[in-house]
Amino acid sequence: MQLPREVIIGDGTLDEIGPLYERLGLSGPALVVTGPKTYHIAGREVCSRISDLGVEAKHVIVEKPTVEEVQRVEEKARELGACAIVGVGGGSKIDVAKLAASEFGIPMISIPTAASHDGISSPFASIKGLNRPYSVKAQTPLAVLVDMDIIVDSPARLMASGCGDVIAKFTAVKDWRLAHVKNNEYYGDYAASLALMSAKLMVRNARRIGSGSREGLRALMEALISCGVAMSIAGSSRPCSGSEHLFSHALDVIRPGGALHGEQCGVGTIMMAKLHGLNWRKIRAVLATVGAPVDAGGISATPEQVVEALVMAPSIRPGRYTILNEVRLDERKALELARSTGVLN
Ligand SMILES: [Zn+2]
Numbered sequence: 001m002q003l004p005r006e007v008i009i010g011d012g013t014l015d016e017i018g019p020l021y022e023r024l025g026l027s028g029p030a031l032v033v034t035g036p037k038t039y040h041i042a043g044r045e046v047c048s049r050i051s052d053l054g055v056e057a058k059h060v061i062v063e064k065p066t067v068e069e070v071q072r073v074e075e076k077a078r079e080l081g082a083c084a085i086v087g088v089g090g091g092s093k094i095d096v097a098k099l100a101a102s103e104f105g106i107p108m109i110s111i112p113t114a115a116s117h118d119g120i121s122s123p124f125a126s127i128k129g130l131n132r133p134y135s136v137k138a139q140t141p142l143a144v145l146v147d148m149d150i151i152v153d154s155p156a157r158l159m160a161s162g163c164g165d166v167i168a169k170f171t172a173v174k175d176w177r178l179a180h181v182k183n184n185e186y187y188g189d190y191a192a193s194l195a196l197m198s199a200k201l202m203v204r205n206a207r208r209i210g211s212g213s214r215e216g217l218r219a220l221m222e223a224l225i226s227c228g229v230a231m232s233i234a235g236s237s238r239p240c241s242g243s244e245h246l247f248s249h250a251l252d253v254i255r256p257g258g259a260l261h262g263e264q265c266g267v268g269t270i271m272m273a274k275l276h277g278l279n280w281r282k283i284r285a286v287l288a289t290v291g292a293p294v295d296a297g298g299i300s301a302t303p304e305q306v307v308e309a310l311v312m313a314p315s316i317r318p319g320r321y322t323i324l325n326e327v328r329l330d331e332r333k334a335l336e337l338a339r340s341t342g343v344l345n
Contacts (some may be wrong), residue, residue: 002140004110004121008226014042014147014148017111018049019065026107028083029056033073035099036061038089040114046088046111046317056080063160065092073100075155082106082140089156091117091261095125095138102138110141113128114154115162115220117262120144121228124237128274134241134317140232144225153216157260160292165192165267166223167283168244168255169199171272171323175242178295191234198230206289209289213236243313243322244268250309250316251301253255254287259299266292267299270341271310275323280341295343303335303344310334 005024008016021030030050034043043059046237057142060076062069073096077085085104087097088111098119110212111122119125121144124135151159173192180187202209202223207218230239237245247268248261258264266287274278287294311334314324329337338344 001146001233001235002123002142003229006143007121008144008199009146009148010149012028013145014045014111014150015049017086017145020052020109020143020145021053021055024107024109027055027058027082029058029080030084031073031077031080031082032057032085032086032088033062033093033100034059034088035090035093036063036345038093041113042111042147043088045261055149062093062096063225064088065127066094066125067215069096070099070127073097073098074104075185077101077104077106084109086111090111091119094290095119095127098135099125099127099138102277107142108139112144112146113150114158115151115217115224116158116260117162117165118227118231119278120226122224122240123239124231130318133252134245135237148214148218148221151221152212152214156212156291158218159209159212160218160290161208161260161262162224163202163262163290163291164264164287165262166175166199166202166220166227167286167292168242168265168269169195169240169257170278170283171269172238172240172242172277174276174278175322176238178323179328181317183321184324185321187237188234189237191230194226194230194233195239197227203286206286210290211342229244242320243272243324244325245323246313246316247271250312251299252310253300253316254305259293259302263293263299267294267296267343270294272323273335274337274341275327279314285341293344296344298339303338305336306338306344307331310337
């Protein structure tokens with residue numbers, strides 16, 4: 001079980017990267033992996049704070065979460081003789097930093113600039129070009145540093161997407177439990193409870209999150225970090241990724257880049273919740289409250305694409321037993337499910 005050694009969340013905490021770097025016992029060069037926008041928001045500041053320690057700090061701008069970018073970052077880390085990689089940005093920058101650090105065999109520090117998905121603190125990374133649409137195991141960040149001053153200024157759409165990724169835990173845990181009962185898979189009560197608790201915390205704070213309040217966003221950020229920790233404890237993405245994620249991954253295969261990960265997972269959760277006999281209306285209402293999409297139009301998918309994704313979902317990751325292995329949706333049943341939950345009308 002690999003867990004982050006330090007998690008800092010607070011207002012104006014970006015300044016703490018220097019002392020944190022020292023506390024973690026890092027004394028060599030740092031490679032800061034960031035995006036074109038997030039460099040100006042936080043990446044530049046992180047570089048200069050680490051330089052203030054008398055340690056060399058260089059940055060590399062990453063555009064997309066691809067295998068090529070991971071290799072490029074790894075190459076930069078080698079050239080620099082980096083002793084740590086600091087990921088500063090949204091989900092994809094963190095993912096590239098995490099996998100490159102893992103491949104190069106050095107620690108990674110995660111500094112998210114938005115509350116958009118649960119990869120902030122998890123040991124997994126979603127990278128394109130690895131011949132599978134779901135995340136791969138990398139390593140758990142050594143530390144997570146969240147500056148709420150930056151998070152409150154991030155786009156509302158990213159925050160709503162983060163809510164979709166958290167609400168997915170209701171169906172993910174149900175699927176995990178089902179796999180345990182029907183398929184004799186390992187099931188960890190503690191990891192499952194932690195993921196569920198995070199989803200409940202988000203639901204309780206839905207109004208505050210929807211209004212963009214600092215307290216609400218902090219609760220969302222804590223929920224996302226706890227989900228990542230749940231995955232570290234479980235040693236797999238099981239507590240956080242079930243049939244609703246398979247639906248999202250299938251959509252990415254059918255129609256890449258159409259909507260954000262958490263947005264698609266949220267819509268998937270509405271439908272999978274119905275299959276599990278959960279209160280899907282409440283899930284839909286919570287997503288609406290935080291401003292996340294609740295139907296096909298909201299995730300820019302055509303009715304045909306939604307149906308195709310539902311039918312394809314179980315084959316995306318055959319080893320992952322979910323409710324879709326029990327229900328076996330054909331086109332007719334898929335259409336019925338999407339219609340009955342308001343995903344299609
Ligand atoms: Zn996810």
